[in-house]
Amino acid sequence: MPIVMRRLAMPELRLDPLRNEWVAYATERNDRTFLPTEFCPLCPSGTDGHSEVPLDTFEIVVFENRFPAFGPDRRGGRPVRPASTGCEVVVYTPEHELTLAQLPADRVRLLVDVWADRYRELGSRAEVAYVYIFENKGEEVGVTLHHPHGQIYALPFVPPFAQAELEASGLHLEEHGQCLHCSELSLEASGPRAVLAEGSMAAFVPRAARWPYEVHLYPRRHVVSIAELEEAERWDLARALLGVTGMYDRHFGFSTPYVMALHQAPTDGQAWPQAHLHFEFYPPHRREDRLKLLAGVELGAGTFVNDTRPEDTAAQLRKAAAAPAERAPRKSPVTQ
């Protein structure tokens, strides 16, 4: 079972009145550890060691982020409550050089359990409205430590993209009696944008993908959160996560950077029957040697311009999904 360590931190939240959205301020982060070359704070350093993990070894470890983006709720000038802090780091393995795509299936299976455990535990806190689980992989998406790890933010609000999905799916449920995600799945799981299937799990390029190689991975069964997945589904999910990340590495020919985001039901005490657990993957590459950089249209208007057709990228990814695994993908040749 994972070990959880706690640290104190005090970021601040402010409401942007123009878009009615929360913005987080974490000024200590501007000087945070940046790609250290000699010492990895996520490697086990032994019981006398000085890394974040003073252990001889571990399977998966969870601890609270030293440079958190979210902390005790200070919006209302309320007293600081360390117990409500929730910015956690999930270290996938003690082995520094691996990536999620290279882990054994039983380790990824354990990771699914860790996520389910953290979703339940953090989500049970009264002040936590949304448990946001994600992974940033690669310098291209701002990673400051290469050791394989993900993050969990326990948010005191439902973030904008989750909110938008819940609204759209809620309307769809009212009008059609079915969750929007279930409807999309039935279209996509076997259509021209399907990329891989693993028993109870299906992955596809969504028809209105924002990122050139965006992939969504769903449990076929309607489950609102990762905590609801059954034993067999957790194994399928572990294999599907290895399938998607390995597919990217084989397609690009290098260890592919990505953002992996879990969308699921808020934990604010309301019922969210229109939520449907899924993973969204956004690799920043638009070609092997070019990144999709966000600019004026995406950043100033909120509209994405995608230079690739989802049907074309899905066809490429299907081919990579079916290809034999490579041993040691080389590093990404571009940082821009």
Place this chain on the structure above:
Amino acid sequence: MPIVMRRLAMPELRLDPLRNEWVAYATERNDRTFLPTEFCPLCPSGTDGHSEVPLDTFEIVVFENRFPAFGPDRRGGRPVRPASTGCEVVVYTPEHELTLAQLPADRVRLLVDVWADRYRELGSRAEVAYVYIFENKGEEVGVTLHHPHGQIYALPFVPPFAQAELEASGLHLEEHGQCLHCSELSLEASGPRAVLAEGSMAAFVPRAARWPYEVHLYPRRHVVSIAELEEAERWDLARALLGVTGMYDRHFGFSTPYVMALHQAPTDGQAWPQAHLHFEFYPPHRREDRLKLLAGVELGAGTFVNDTRPEDTAAQLRKAAAAPAERAPRKSPVTQ
């Protein structure tokens, strides 16, 4: 007066059902001209020349983008109508090496007129719901041509961020009888986050800034679009645009990359009394030697984490705004 040339193009729009947002597909763009080193397609090439501007010289020129992101409305399977295409490039000067910050005031004054003209002309088309004017400056925000220029997208929908602002400001107008932007201006124009003023124009770091050095520039008078600005306001705006862009260059000590986005009233035929013209600037740097890279929280949840306090960055920018102009800012030292 600007010269307008037209080209045919056929991008595609798809609705993302999950967030109920349009995504644009422009597959020809993936092979678009990328930082050519010997030939600049935006320099005047003479009347026999092969650049996009076959002229001996010009003041400001506007032409239709060869690699547009938006084109004839194909959402409903309607016939292609080239007349509705509206992705324009605005070249600020024939001088390749300049930036907006280095233009003479009367050229920027002419640019304001060009924007007002394009807003009116493109906005008068029945199929154009929003005229989105912006500039991407620097390789850090994906610029593929260094010649000083901006862009105008004539969109068949109101984009998400404009929509969110209109909703928030509409509610505020109902509740308080005043546009939200006017309320914010009265707080910010002389407060701890003010950075510069130029007669009828005021610039500040918004209190819930997403980007470390984000600045918003407003006309103090409630005008819904750039077309409503009067003569004296247009001169003030020209000087304020030089003020903000020059301030960035002096603060960072190099020609600072940024996204500049104009937010104003939609042109869909409805009345938008809650709209208030303003410019938003997002430089990607969080320090002289580090970029703010968007990652899992921004891209997967829609929530920004800012490593700086708006009051601190405003104080730094005020100092730079008051400093004497530098001659030749050096190039940005980082691309990551």
